[in-house]
Amino acid sequence: MSGAPEVLREYGQPGAAPVIQGRHTYGSITDKIADLALERRSGRSFWLALGVTSVLAVVFAVSLIYLLVVGTGIWGLNNTVDWGFMITSYVWWIAIGNSGTFISAFLVLLRQRWRSSINRFAEAMTIFAVAMAGLLPIMHLGRPWFAYWLAPYPGKMNLWPQWRSPLEWDFFANTVYLILSILFWYLGLLPDLATLRDRARHRWQQLTYGLLALGWRGDARHWHHYESAYRLLAGLGAPLVISVHSVVSIDFAFSNLPGWHSTIFPPYFIGGALYSGLAMALTITIPIRAIFKLQDFITPRHLANLAKLMLACSFVLTYTYMTEMFTAFYSADKFEIATALDRLTGPYAWTYWLTIFCNVVLPQSIWFRRVRASPVALLIITVIINVGMWTERFMLIVTTLHRTFLPSSWHSFVPTFWDWSTLIGSLGSFVLLFLLFARFFPVISMAEMRRLNVRVSGVDR
């Protein structure tokens, strides 16, 4: 078991913030986290947040219903710019989801045990973000009620999907990704659901958590298979997440359009996905930590680690921005150069420079220890980075599309009310789902925290 030297080796240099603060026992960890789901009376701020996000969810529903009734003409799309807010938001959401898997799957494979405190909401973030990401491109199809044509099935019409299209790969990548994320999350949740079942005092809680826990009883044989399956799902999630975002980028790169047709796109998109997802993880973690008073389990160490990872990703992104520009001019291709110049100086240049500011310049502040140690500063930075990553995708899509090869078909994209309402509605729905999750499920994995606690502190009680 963990002696003192091992503790130092695994948990960083002396003087760094610990991964668990205070003296904790198995019981105190369980009390703290389980009572958040079972006993806590929801305060006024919770109801307020629930009310606001419910209204936004209704806005989202109304926007989608109006879309189904009227059609894609309600958006600012035209024949030239035929990808707008929906595809921008789709790429943005799926990227956020990807980082949740990065935190939970890659870090488990790398034996980064500090992840135990944050993997639960990273996984929840993934599921809700992928749910949003799945909805938007389907709504963008024009005739969303035929979305099932993407699935191969031996139907009467004798139709099969076009296997050679990246959009079809996208369908498979995202569907499999959503399924794996849910299974991974649920498997990790099983022991904690059993805890809630065993502690619940109300009949409805006992029934609900009892059914969801599937009769988990903590048998060593259960754990034996559980651990094997959990690590394998992490191992499967890691390449899957890479493939998902590669396929998303290939949706762009397989076209012959200047600004998109580039082999750097898969790593470019994956770097961006990790970056925006880490930012979103911090944006979510910081308020939850404060509201639920989880400072003992989510320490400055976690926030600083996530911030450092984010800084590393910002360099990946900076490199790809430079490569993009360099390749455009080095190609000596008139159209590539025109698109590059249009990005730098054209009507949408502000999106390019906003992207550079949010994603390249601003994160440099993370070099300072004081910034990394300040939750408020990190919250502000990560919200701005989220905006910057959304702008980046918008810039990539619109600047390539609005100047086509034929100047007579040049056209601008101006978002309409329904573009904005769908975007804001999807944000509200995401937060609503997250609030409900945080209210009814353990926000931190109790089983993993018990193990982490004995490993870190050696208190076997």
Add this chain to the structure above:
Amino acid sequence: MSDGGRQPGCYGLMAEFGGSQEILEAVRASRGAGYRRIEAYTPFPVDGLAEALELRKSPIPLLTLIGGILGVAVGWFIQWYSAVIDYPINSGGRPLNSWPAFVPTIIELGILGACLCAFGGALLLSGLPRLRHPVFDTPGFERVSCDRFFLCIRSDDPLFDRERTHAWLAALSPLRVASTPIHPGEPA
């Protein structure tokens, strides 16, 4: 090894411990004393417990591999069949069996098969879902999902004897020893 047969009305005897090291040592000692039908219940996966119980290596990696291979096979076949046999379209003279373009879908379906088998295998091998089990009737067992560790010597262990096993468990200095009842006709 002869099967002692289950004692009527008794699933086994449960010793309750407060720490992971204590149950690990108790399991090792009981195995050393010759008990074979031992179960351990813990609030988190305890390192070394599977080895102490001499559990067989989990077959889940193998199941996962099989699931992955099946997923790849299905993915490959369905694309080849629809593109070459059932719905061939000559698009600019490109080959019908354009397998490089099939690879992404094959990878995704391979992962799907593997993850379904890993998850399903973990449940199936654990005998879950099973909402009702005799051990839930052990006094104080609800704390197994919080901070208590339980060692069970089942009554169908060849060495099981109510008094002697009780004395053996009590000698391991647990917090308490309790008997787990079983209803007649209930599967163990």
